[in-house]
Amino acid sequence: MKKSKPTAIKMSKEEMRWRTEDDMRTLQRANEIQQDKTRMSALKKATMDLNKLVMGGSINKTTKKK
Numbered sequence: 001m002k003k004s005k006p007t008a009i010k011m012s013k014e015e016m017r018w019r020t021e022d023d024m025r026t027l028q029r030a031n032e033i034q035q036d037k038t039r040m041s042a043l044k045k046a047t048m049d050l051n052k053l054v055m056g057g058s059i060n061k062t063t064k065k066k
Contacts, residue, residue, distance in 0.1 A: 011019070033039055 033043075
């Protein structure tokens with residue numbers, strides 16, 4: 001069976017402008033978060049905590065055998 005090529009979705013100029021402005025705001029917000037050291041520190045801690053929750057503990061954690 002032959003695969004069909006994905007069809008490009010045509011957007012109106014208004015929608016294209018809106019998406020571009022939204023993307024610009026997203027990038028600006030990401031930059032502001034990266035510049036905020038307190039926020040980045042909290043983000044790193046939350047990421048580590050989430051990783052521990054998902055992975056069942058730290059990757060470097062060793063279990064003691066009895």
